[in-house]
Amino acid sequence: MTFIKAGLVAVSLLSLAACENGGIFGGGSGGGTGAGGSGQTPGAIEESSLEYFATQIGDRVLFAVNEATLSDSSKAILDGQVAWLNQYPARAITVEGHADEQGTREYNLALSARRAAAVQNYMVSQGLLSSRISVIPYGKERPLEICSTEVCWSKNRRAVTVVAGGLGSV
Amino acid sequence: MGHKMIKKLIKAAAILMLLAGPQGGMAQDRPVLEIDVGGPVIDPIPVAVPRFIAENGGADRLAIDIAAVVMADLVSTGLLREIPGSAHISGTSNFNAAPQFADWRVVNAQALVTGAVSTSSDGRLVVKFRLFDVFAQQTIGDGVQYTGSAEGWRRMAHKVADTIYSRITGETGYFDSRIVFISETGPKNNRLKRLAMMDYDGANLRYLTDDSAIVLAPRFSPNTRDVIYTSYASGLPQVYLMNLETGRQSPLIDDALNMATAPRFSPDGTKVVLSIIEGTNTDIYLIDLNTRSRTRLTTNGGIDTTPSFSPDGTQIVFSSDRAGRPQLYIMPATGGDPVRISNGNGSYNTPVWSPRGDMIAFTKIKSGRFHIGVMRVDGTRENLLTASFIDEAPTWSPNGRVLMFFRETAGANGAPQIYSVDLTGRNLRRIDTPGFASDPNWSGVLR
Numbered sequence: 001m002t003f004i005k006a007g008l009v010a011v012s013l014l015s016l017a018a019c020e021n022g023g024i025f026g027g028g029s030g031g032g033t034g035a036g037g038s039g040q041t042p043g044a045i046e047e048s049s050l051e052y053f054a055t056q057i058g059d060r061v062l063f064a065v066n067e068a069t070l071s072d073s074s075k076a077i078l079d080g081q082v083a084w085l086n087q088y089p090a091r092a093i094t095v096e097g098h099a100d101e102q103g104t105r106e107y108n109l110a111l112s113a114r115r116a117a118a119v120q121n122y123m124v125s126q127g128l129l130s131s132r133i134s135v136i137p138y139g140k141e142r143p144l145e146i147c148s149t150e151v152c153w154s155k156n157r158r159a160v161t162v163v164a165g166g167l168g169s170v
Numbered sequence: 171m172g173h174k175m176i177k178k179l180i181k182a183a184a185i186l187m188l189l190a191g192p193q194g195g196m197a198q199d200r201p202v203l204e205i206d207v208g209g210p211v212i213d214p215i216p217v218a219v220p221r222f223i224a225e226n227g228g229a230d231r232l233a234i235d236i237a238a239v240v241m242a243d244l245v246s247t248g249l250l251r252e253i254p255g256s257a258h259i260s261g262t263s264n265f266n267a268a269p270q271f272a273d274w275r276v277v278n279a280q281a282l283v284t285g286a287v288s289t290s291s292d293g294r295l296v297v298k299f300r301l302f303d304v305f306a307q308q309t310i311g312d313g314v315q316y317t318g319s320a321e322g323w324r325r326m327a328h329k330v331a332d333t334i335y336s337r338i339t340g341e342t343g344y345f346d347s348r349i350v351f352i353s354e355t356g357p358k359n360n361r362l363k364r365l366a367m368m369d370y371d372g373a374n375l376r377y378l379t380d381d382s383a384i385v386l387a388p389r390f391s392p393n394t395r396d397v398i399y400t401s402y403a404s405g406l407p408q409v410y411l412m413n414l415e416t417g418r419q420s421p422l423i424d425d426a427l428n429m430a431t432a433p434r435f436s437p438d439g440t441k442v443v444l445s446i447i448e449g450t451n452t453d454i455y456l457i458d459l460n461t462r463s464r465t466r467l468t469t470n471g472g473i474d475t476t477p478s479f480s481p482d483g484t485q486i487v488f489s490s491d492r493a494g495r496p497q498l499y500i501m502p503a504t505g506g507d508p509v510r511i512s513n514g515n516g517s518y519n520t521p522v523w524s525p526r527g528d529m530i531a532f533t534k535i536k537s538g539r540f541h542i543g544v545m546r547v548d549g550t551r552e553n554l555l556t557a558s559f560i561d562e563a564p565t566w567s568p569n570g571r572v573l574m575f576f577r578e579t580a581g582a583n584g585a586p587q588i589y590s591v592d593l594t595g596r597n598l599r600r601i602d603t604p605g606f607a608s609d610p611n612w613s614g615v616l617r
Contacts, residue, residue: 066495068450101560101578101584102535102538103517103519103535104476104519104520104533104535104562104563105386105387105562105563105609106386106387106431106432106445106475106476106519106520107473107475107476107489107491107496107519107520109386109407109431109447110431110445110447110452110473110475111473113429113447113450113452114450114451114452114473117449117450118450120449121449121450136405136406137407137429137447138384141361141384141386142359143358143359144359145359146357146358146359146581146582146584147581147582148559148580148581148582148584
């Protein structure tokens with residue numbers, strides 16, 4: 001009976017992970033994450049894990065249309081990311097900048113670079129070594145959500161912090 | 171009557187070129203163009219292109235195919251319409267005999283193209299044609315003969331059509347040209363992109379890269395031997411140069427951490443202008459292709475991108491958001507103070523200088539709609555040619571008469587296709603490609 005219950009929990013966890021990951025490029029956890037693979041028990045996510053970073057701290061910040069300004073709530077998320085990174089100094093990150101589809105490809109590429117760099121600059125201002133941060137601007141090439149309304153666009157205007165390294169490399 | 175018909179025919183064509191300014195020099199063997207500024211919407215000129223005569227047995231297929239390509243080229247301009255073969259009373263059986271003008275007049279053909287094709291056992295192809303004004307009962311220009319290889323038959327057909335177009339309109343033709351573009355497959359949240367090249371009409375499609383990395387905005391060199399483009403092959407957006415003969419590709423800037431986009435050749439092909447991303451800033455640089463030395467042209471903290479040279483190489487138009495939303499600016503090709511030329515509401519992006527030098531095409535975004543537009547170099551006479559959810563990235567035909575761009579539909583299944591439109595906003599056509607297609611760049615006329 002206990003065995004069956006554990007199995008059910010694992011299944012629901014897997015589907016939760018699938019939902020949150022959305023598109024292939026939206027996961028932001030750099031690959032190899034997900035509760036199923038690590039055999040974690042629910043409610044006790046290992047703090048050093050990429051899953052913890054993505055789900056408990058928050059791996060992304062969102063932006064207003066055509067803006068690269070960090071809101072106070074975005075800064076709070078980034079503060080959490082910096083604190084986590086300070087705890088795990090072997091970790092390096094890539095900040096992926098994205099834009100929604102309401103702009104030309106080449107402008108949005110530069111706009112997404114501006115967003116990613118805004119995150120990078122803020123983290124450096126909070127004491128994180130710039131050598132631990134790299135940046136990739138994706139413009140509107142990698143939408144997470146695919147509808148053509150503000151509901152999707154607001155989620156696509158994002159900078160996602162992807163933590164490098166597998167689960168064992170902490 | 172006859173002479174008047176030619177004039178009417180030419181005048182109709184001329185009206186479509188009003189925005190295009192002074193004529194490029196060709197077609198001396200026709201009456202002087204009359205430009206009717208207040209001209210109404212054009213009735214296309216009815217043209218008959220009866221099956222070309224096959225002068226030997228091996229030329230049967232090509233005689234049919236070449237005439238079909240010539241007709242398709244002419245009709246695609248919107249300036250001419252086809253009198254279909256089923257309506258023809260007489261065909262042509264002898265290339266050197268005078269046409270039965272009465273038979274062509276009855277079916278209301280105003281222009282008539284006759285042709286003959288012969289092949290030889292060593293793969294040589296000879297194509298001859300004549301263009302007639304049916305009502306005047308006379309030829310327009312001399313007969314022309316092209317010789318080439320049989321496998322290049324489409325190019326020879328395009329050259330025939332270019333000559334006909336030129337004689338009717340006074341403009342240089344643009345059919346013997348190519349498009350380099352981005353071929354796209356897959357769902358919107360996992361789109362795969364490849365660099366691809368095709369004839370201007372979509373024929374002879376050829377892939378230049380695989381789909382393993384995002385590629386963007388390819389542009390031909392002025393001699394059509396090289397393509398420059400942005401690729402994520404290294405993981406970062408960087409600019410690559412590809413030789414079309416060898417297929418060899420190499421990074422333009424030898425710096426692994428460099429991020430660059432929006433490259434475009436100078437008109438003499440010796441330099442590339444592009445944007446380099448550094449931190450929150452994007453500025454325009456000039457790269458010398460011989461020395462690979464780098465000159466910074468803008469220093470503003472805003473996003474300066476999508477630079478395009480004037481055809482004489484002395485100036486550069488680009489978009490910048492230094493004043494808020496992106497607007498268009500012109501600066502000397504050596505750098506220096508930019509002058510803003512766009513002044514309307516909305517944002518202005520992806521400016522491209524016309525081959526004639528007097529106009530700038532651009533992408534305008536206003537109230538959530540995208541437009542392809544044109545304006546004079548001083549920013550006046552803005553004219554929006556298209557409107558849709560996303561219309562983006564115009565490129566000029568070699569004669570500056572037609573623009574191609576890509577149109578992307580909205581929603582979860584939204585996808586891009588390449589379209590062409592006349593400088594007047596008329597004659598919107600989709601270019602037939604096997605999959606989704608975007609970021610077209612039109613070559614010059616091939617040599």
